[in-house]
Amino acid sequence: MAIGPARNLFYLYLSKNNVSKLRFLSVSSGFLHTHFAEPKKIQNFDVYGHRIPTTPLWCNQWKRLNLFHFYGHPFSTVVENGDNGLEVCDLDVEENECGDGGLGSEKRLNFVQIASRDPVEIYRELRDATKCEKQTRPDWDTLIEIFRCFAQSGWASNQALAVYIGASFFPTAAQKFRNFFFKKCKVDVVKYLVSLGPCIEAEKFLFPIFVEFCLEEFPDEIKNFRKMVESADLTKPHTWFPFARAMKRKIIYHCGPTNSGKTYNALQSFMEAKKGIYCSPLRLLAMEVFDKVNGLGVYCSLLTGQEKKHVPFSNHVACTVEMVSTDEMYDVAVIDEIQMMADTHRGYAWTRALLGLKADEIHVCGDPSVLNIVRKVCSETGDELVEQYYERFKPLVVEAKTLLGDLTKVRSGDCVVAFSRREIFEVKLAIEKHSNHRCCVIYGALPPETRRQQATLFNDPNNEFDVLVASDAVGMGLNLNIRRIIFYTLSKYNGDRIVPVPASQVKQIAGRAGRRGSRYPEGLTTTLQLEDLDYLIECLKKPFEEVNKVGLFPFYEQVELFAGQIPNSTFAELLDRFGENCRLDGSYFLCQYNHIKKIANMLEKVQGLSLEDRFNFCFAPVNIRDPKAMYHLLKFASSYAQALPVNIAMGMPNCSARNDSELLDLETKHQVLSMYMWLSNHFEGDKFPYFKKAEAMATGIAELLGESLANARWKPESRNAGKQQKVVKKDQGETKEQLCVSTSSHRRLQHDTASLALRVP
């Protein structure tokens, strides 16, 4: 058995059989802490081939084994001891690795003795000493430096969390410990520390003494922090749903690439069930399932944040995943696009649905990236898991020719994918100017109704709209008759900087081509620019990357409990403190909440909102980068806080947009109305009484948006980055005006464009 570098510390290896139990058991002679490192520091560890959701342990060596906690090195053995918990065995001490600094062997022996002494005893001796023993000047200097390092040590601060000394209190505690030590210090201890110098070994030596000091000196601080940490406990999320745990559920994982029939098959079971729920990643998809299922004669209601359409006598419901009820019982539930569990912002909604749904049978559809996590979840919940694998219906073929930067090569049935609104309109303008094609557009800021209207227009072969220009919003949900996906670019702005589009997303979007039921025998995909081709091929060839962690977010009740521990803080501060102190198992991350904080900060000046009100307002669907939308949210919250009926306070435009700023205005207006409808559904009582009016206005604006898009022939003026240039290019002996999309003029043809075609399974 290997051991770690040790003096007062022994390192433990986890034995193979008790890995899963480790998190739940405590040692009879001491106590075992579960996760304490900051969330970002928590890692999965492979222990004897077992991936366990925790970092390994270290423990102090003293007979009473009074402290266990996490440390970043995997070592030693813990064995199961009947029902009594875990027992530490097979321990060994490694030689001191630090040099003796040129000291004689006798002194060195003393130091080794110091190193192996019980830190509790050392602490008591120090505490009971009446005064400090005399030290030399150089020793003092070294000691000062050692304590300076200790106070700044990330390692010590992190370890201190295990005894409930919070990161914000650690510097104060370390300072007081230093003062205590300097007043009481003994020659042999100082000499030993000086022999180590300011290094991690010295920190490890001091740490258990520091812990004893803190336990005696700061019982109140420790108690308060402990309460706070316990109230931010997000470990074992499967235990949050006792009713679902009382059931023996059957989970069917429909696993496969895009366009392979996963959702179709899951929906068959849904429709056959007596009572079913379909959980969608998008309003648009929920609406589509609602229409489809009702069309097939199964009464189905619709439930999204914005709309509740109750169909009389229906036992089925299509909802957005955030709206799923974990109270109702269902025979069959479908959770679509299950890989979204790993989404940094919305992942928690899928995790909650999977853990909490009370359904005999749960069909989850998605790519294989979260298969292992779902397996693990099922082993924790005790649910049965059945895996069904799918292949694409139609092959997906990469066209190696690319469009060589020339948008006039766009053909009927093509979908050009760009990653910003500005680019989408540039492309539409260019295609319509230089060819006979007409373009439909689909992007995230458009209401679902308008996106569907554009999709229908594109799918209908009996009109002139035969090309689609879309953002990544096209990647999920819509059934489109796309012959070929052309990537305008393969990089996008991620809110911070330009990054390559992730491979999983490239696959998802490219997979839209050649959908079953469309009139094309196979799906084609390519890029506008030859230089992007390699990346496209690389993405499509890449196997799905396994996801290690999925998202969680606290319920309101958990935030409320936590708020009780730190009164008088703003909601944004509360979220931050929660984020800093929450405990998570290794398979989970806390979803990002920056956008929530931004709303929370804006609403801070609104008096009279309860914590629950703030929590609800902060989840309203609002584009935080749109000041007009944010302004309306602020106004809604202010009226609500004054107990006034919340007014829409917005005029209805009377004609379609004539330029880009009018189009943007329509988009914003629709988003504000959608937000109003959402708030109306999420606040009880009649505080938002103009729901019907908002709904009618939203429908009107969605229609105006559709009309506007059909006629849109303007340059996007609001964000004019000037990337577009016209160049004159010789083509087949004629001078032809052509839109060159990228500024890069030094592209080399790297492929034999005629011969290369990659078939992607």
Ligand SMILES: Nc1ncnc2c1ncn2[C@@H]1O[C@H](COP(=O)(O)OP(=O)(O)OP(=O)(O)O)[C@@H](O)[C@H]1O
């Ligand atoms: N057995 C089937 N009979 C008829 N049509 C089918 C069948 N299976 C799938 N389809 C149709 O094929 C298309 C793609 O199927 P589906 O939407 O289920 O794929 P998917 O694997 O869920 O794709 P994605 O990952 O893109 O959501 C749909 O239009 C669907 O109606």
Ligand SMILES: [Mg+2]
């Ligand atoms: Mg699907």
